[in-house]
Amino acid sequence: MNPNLKVNIGKLNLKNPVLVASGTFGYAEEFKDFIDLKKLGAIVTKTITLNPRKGNPPPRTCETPAGMLNSIGLENPGIEGFLKEKLPFLKKLGVPIIVSIASEGGQEEFITLAKRLDKIKEISAIELNISCPNIKESARLISQDAKTTYKVVKAARSVTRKTLITKLSPNVTDIAEIALAAERAGSDAVSLVNTLAGMSINVKTGKPKIAAIAGGLSGPAIRPVAVRMVWEVYQKIKIPVIGMGGIIDTESALEFLIAGASAVSIGTANFINPRSTAEIISGLRDYIIQNKISDINELVGSLRV
Amino acid sequence: MFQVNARLLYNKRIKKNCHEMALSAPQIAKSALPGQFINIKVTDGLEPLLRRPFSIHQIYRQDGIKILYEAIGKGSKALARRKSGESLDVIGPLGNGFKLGRGPGAGGRRHVLVAGGMGTAPLVFLAERLAEAKNQKPKTKTLVLLGARTKDDILCEKEFKELGCEVRIATDDGSRGFKGYVSELLKDELNAIRYPLSAIYACGPTPMLKEISRISQEYDIPAQISLEAHMACGIGACMGCVIKTARNALRATEYEYKRVCKEGPVFEASRVIWD
Known part of the structure; x- marks a missing residue:
């Protein structure tokens, strides 16, 4: 039996449902010694902004129970730097490339970035990072307000025909409401969850463990929160969900698929075991063969209640 | 990797x-x-x-x-x-290790290794490689300054001696050797030395490395220092372990972040910006 692992996200046809979460995989080159990058379903880049960003002062990360906090602050070479220095390596791989973008200046910058990327044929899709907790130019994240989410997604939608994915924050009262707004505005998929806002203190010094005081929590610690949100969103929208939050092995990837994710992203696990993605891809194949499932899509949202 | x-x-x-x-x-x-x-x-x-x-x-x-x-x-x-x-x-x-036999100071005849506490660990490996290189250039000598809290905390003294290094010791409490920090001992040694020095190589706690950077500038001797930082991935992906460095050695106001795990952990001391 040759089971089907292919999934569709918008216009993308992925050979398997395993992606990498933005910001945890650099621009893929960092992982070339560890895995065959060609085997990935898709690669999501570290978030790009219009202008280069130096990022936040260190310390930028700390470990927490079964997780970690980060406040990198979207350090990146800017769109032109990305296209010149990072894209040449990525486009040789023959794997769908999803470019994550964020704005330092409202929806105008999303439009500029989406327009620029729309012209580049090697880029398969755009992920709108409207949920990074580490660049708060205003008091709120875009993804913390349904109306603003709708406006930004609509604006990006109007300038690109590429697959558009909207990345959502878990730091909200009702994530399904935000997902619905993204869907109505024309997003082809939603990805969730970004990191949970968190904080950790060194009690010997009385100081925060990361310089930015608060950061984003990721890793297995947040998995149950993320699975619940995927389930919630899956029931309310028709576009595919890309699920993520603390996936470290095949079993945790399966949880997300069963909860309603059409694909999954591996994040923090890449830091711990750079081979995680490859191991999960083969683990999923083994699982569906053993359980006599002919198509992985049958698992999506198959939660028995 | x-x-x-x-x-x-x-x-x-x-x-x-x-x-x-x-x-x-x-x-x-x-x-x-x-x-x-x-x-x-x-x-x-x-x-x-x-x-x-x-x-x-x-x-x-x-x-x-x-x-x-x-x-x-x-x-x-x-x-x-x-x-x-x-x-x-x-x-x-x-990461990137110590640069041997190239870069600034490569032509000199004497290396100084400065170790603080657990920072001694990588310097033994360095001393080994310097000793191997020495066999080709017999005039090169290695001086090792070992810093520890007390005489019971001194690490690898025997290993360095077996490699033909000259070893001096500094303890915080003066229970052996020089009483005080190993950076102070370095200054004493530099004041006494009368032959050309090639480079300082140092590893240890951050305050010690900061002081050694200052000394290397004061005496105009290039120093390579091995830094520590909290790392999430260690392979250059997460951008977590950065330090501030000068983009241009002459204009220290223009900074850029470098990853300790990828561009480091060894940096040229003159490029590191200490906050």
Whole structure:
């Protein structure tokens, strides 16, 4: 039996449902010694902004129970730097490339970035990072307000025909409401969850463990929160969900698929075991063969209640 | 870079909280350079979640790697409990090590190695490689300054002597050698030395490295320093372990962040911006 692992996200046809979460995989080159990058379903880049960003002062990360906090602050070479220095390596791989973008200046910058990327044929899709907790130019994240989410997604939608994915924050009262707004505005998929806002203190010094005081929590610690949100969103929208939050092995990837994710992203696990993605891809194949499932899509949202 | 299941050859306490471990990792051992590090998953479970970085202390019988570590945190204590025969998930060799025989100061005749506490670990590997190079250039000498809290905390004195290094000791409490910080001892030595110096190589606590950077500028001797930072990935992906460096050695106001795990852990002292 040759089971089907292919999934569709918008216009993308992925050979398997395993992606990498933005910001945890650099621009893929960092992982070339560890895995065959060609085997990935898709690669999501570290978030790009219009202008280069130096990022936040260190310390930028700390470990927490079964997780970690980060406040990198979207350090990146800017769109032109990305296209010149990072894209040449990525486009040789023959794997769908999803470019994550964020704005330092409202929806105008999303439009500029989406327009620029729309012209580049090697880029398969755009992920709108409207949920990074580490660049708060205003008091709120875009993804913390349904109306603003709708406006930004609509604006990006109007300038690109590429697959558009909207990345959502878990730091909200009702994530399904935000997902619905993204869907109505024309997003082809939603990805969730970004990191949970968190904080950790060194009690010997009385100081925060990361310089930015608060950061984003990721890793297995947040998995149950993320699975619940995927389930919630899956029931309310028709576009595919890309699920993520603390996936470290095949079993945790399966949880997300069963909860309603059409694909999954591996994040923090890449830091711990750079081979995680490859191991999960083969683990999923083994699982569906053993359980006599002919198509992985049958698992999506198959939660028995 | 390799990710391997390395068999633990031995793991023993050598003094106080200080432990020495040897791992069988032929690919890493064959390609490792002094100043590089390995990143170890110390347990199989979620606690601790992240790997722990350790500088390479010595190559052990060609195919192995030795590390020296202090069992003080969650990760290092867990590592101290691992037994010989067990297998550990190890990534390495990582980062950029010390530059030998090239770069500033390569033409000089004397190297000074300055070690503070556990910072001694990578300098033994460095001294070995310098000794091998010395066989080709017999006039090169290596002076090692070892800093420790007390006489009972001095590490690797014998190893350095066996490699033909001249060793001087500084202890915080004066229980042996110079009383005070090893950086103060370095200043004394520099004042006394009358022959051309090639470079200072240092590893130790951050305040010590900061002071050594200052001294290297004052005496106009290039210094290479090995820095520590909290790392999440160790392979350059997460951008977590950055330090501030001068973009241009002459204009220190223009800074850029560099990753300790990738561009480092060894940096030219003159480029590091201390906050």
